[in-house]
Amino acid sequence: MLGLMPAKLFPGVDRIVATFVRLIATGVLPVHALSTLARLAAGFALGAVAGVIVGLLMGRSRWAEDVLLPLVSVGNPIPGLAYAPLFVIWFGLGNVPAVLIVGFAAAFPVAVNTWTGVRAVKAIWIRSAVAMGARERQLFRKVVLPGALPAVMTGLRLGLARAWRVLVAVEMLTAVPLGLGWLIFGAREFLATDVMLAGIAVIGLVGIGLEKLVFEPLERATVVRWGMLAR
Amino acid sequence: MRLPRARAVVGAMIAFGVSALAWEVFARSGSLPPAITPPLEAIAAALGRMIADGTMFVHVGYTLARIGAGLALATLVGVPLGMLMGRFKPVERFVLPLVSVLSPIPSLAWVPLFILWFGLGNTASVALVLYAALFPLVLNTWTGVCGVNRLWIRAAESMGAGSGAIFRHVVLPGALPFVIAGLRQAFARGWIAVVGGEMIAATRWGLGWVIFDSKEFLNTDVMLGSLAVIGLLGLGVERLVFAALERRTVERWGLMRSARA
Numbered sequence: 001m002l003g004l005m006p007a008k009l010f011p012g013v014d015r016i017v018a019t020f021v022r023l024i025a026t027g028v029l030p031v032h033a034l035s036t037l038a039r040l041a042a043g044f045a046l047g048a049v050a051g052v053i054v055g056l057l058m059g060r061s062r063w064a065e066d067v068l069l070p071l072v073s074v075g076n077p078i079p080g081l082a083y084a085p086l087f088v089i090w091f092g093l094g095n096v097p098a099v100l101i102v103g104f105a106a107a108f109p110v111a112v113n114t115w116t117g118v119r120a121v122k123a124i125w126i127r128s129a130v131a132m133g134a135r136e137r138q139l140f141r142k143v144v145l146p147g148a149l150p151a152v153m154t155g156l157r158l159g160l161a162r163a164w165r166v167l168v169a170v171e172m173l174t175a176v177p178l179g180l181g182w183l184i185f186g187a188r189e190f191l192a193t194d195v196m197l198a199g200i201a202v203i204g205l206v207g208i209g210l211e212k213l214v215f216e217p218l219e220r221a222t223v224v225r226w227g228m229l230a231r
Numbered sequence: 232m233r234l235p236r237a238r239a240v241v242g243a244m245i246a247f248g249v250s251a252l253a254w255e256v257f258a259r260s261g262s263l264p265p266a267i268t269p270p271l272e273a274i275a276a277a278l279g280r281m282i283a284d285g286t287m288f289v290h291v292g293y294t295l296a297r298i299g300a301g302l303a304l305a306t307l308v309g310v311p312l313g314m315l316m317g318r319f320k321p322v323e324r325f326v327l328p329l330v331s332v333l334s335p336i337p338s339l340a341w342v343p344l345f346i347l348w349f350g351l352g353n354t355a356s357v358a359l360v361l362y363a364a365l366f367p368l369v370l371n372t373w374t375g376v377c378g379v380n381r382l383w384i385r386a387a388e389s390m391g392a393g394s395g396a397i398f399r400h401v402v403l404p405g406a407l408p409f410v411i412a413g414l415r416q417a418f419a420r421g422w423i424a425v426v427g428g429e430m431i432a433a434t435r436w437g438l439g440w441v442i443f444d445s446k447e448f449l450n451t452d453v454m455l456g457s458l459a460v461i462g463l464l465g466l467g468v469e470r471l472v473f474a475a476l477e478r479r480t481v482e483r484w485g486l487m488r489s490a491r492a
Contacts, residue, residue: 165423
């Protein structure tokens with residue numbers, strides 16, 4: 001603003017806001033945001049289902065725990081993005097590798113937290129349910145599943161945050177047709193720093209929105225209502 | 232509820248053995264060209280080659296130097312900032328809104344912009360790690376300082392400690408478990424940031440760069456080998472460095488019980 005730095009690289013706030021409004025009015029930002037969200041939903045659904053299944057298996061069966069836990073703990077610290085070039089070679093460019101990487105990255109925290117949650121179900125609840133004549137299925141549906149749910153929620157939340165982080169970066173690498181990451185990356189070619197910053201702002205807003213609009217109501221409707229978690 | 236050690240080891244061996252076997256069968260079945268799914272020996276050979284000619288050490292060295300520099304900067308900025316936020320309300324009121332807006336933005340979204348600002352190369356990667364690592368450190372330090380037991384502070388005051396002494400002997404050690412937890416999170420986030428940043432912004436060396444560069448030449452064996460190194464390093468730093476740090480400080484001072492007790 002003072003001319004210390006080239007305005008092309010460091011646009012003033014007024015320019016960023018103007019670009020932001022223009023991009024929303026012309027529908028560019030919403031279109032990019034929606035296709036990113038669709039990709040996120042698909043990838044996260046995959047990862048959540050896979051993670052919960054693996055976590056439940058590990059929590060309920062010693063055998064599954066012994067075999068799966070080493071794989072999960074080695075896979076967990078590898079950044080999902082590191083797989084991106086490999087997935088591009090395996091699955092081509094576009095939506096397929098992006099969705100798969102998102103699912104892959106999201107599955108690990110979900111699996112780890114589900115496993116912890118199932119193991120943390122109080123033994124006395126299980127014993128009293130058994131004493132009242134609950135069968136294996138009932139035990140699972142009525143005791144283990146709700147008991148593990150707060151931890152599963154934490155896992156889903158961490159998984160979604162991770163999926164969101166990975167997705168934005170993956171969109172830069174796999175040449176998806178539309179998407180916020182792609183918008184930012186493409187805008188660099190034209191030195192459109194105002195478009196880039198507007199895109200980053202949307203990414204931040206969506207990130208906050210996912211947390212506030214998706215998870216807090218979900219938590220209130222389930223674990224908080226059942227009195228398992230004080231809020 | 233601890234598993235007996237032998238059982239866990241056998242489980243791990245079965246797990247890695249079965250998945251290695253499955254990969255090997257899949258790779259050799261010829262359903263996909265071997266250039267895309269290299270068998271394990273090719274991966275091991277690529278890894279051995281890179282270790283023998285020393286390039287792997289250079290890649291690892293660059294990646295570790297970048298994340299080290301970024302983490303050090305983030306600690307220098309983040310921990311004092313978190314302490315100030317915890318001790319002085321006006322600082323908290325000024326900084327907290329900024330942190331809560333910036334923290335949910337994934338660090339990698341900044342990569343293209345950082346490339347324009349800092350150019351390709353080390354500066355962009357280090358800045359990326361700094362950005363990724365800063366917020367967990369600030370937030371955890373702040374939580375830690377706020378959570379220091381009031382009773383300890385009052386007890387120290389009544390024993391005649393000045394504010395400097397209270398800070399050094401009560402607040403600092405009291406907040407330390409949180410600071411270390413923050414460092415842990417910062418490392419996990421910085422690790423992702425450095426690998427991702429190197430893919431897009433690095434020019435010659437680094438584990439992220441070598442994966443991305445190998446893609447151009449379809450060297451899937453190098454890619455998978457580097458991926459293994461990334462996983463092992465991440466796990467190793469977490470298990471060795473941070474676990475040791477915790478044992479040396481907060482666990483020894485009795486502020487936190489070992490989770491492995």
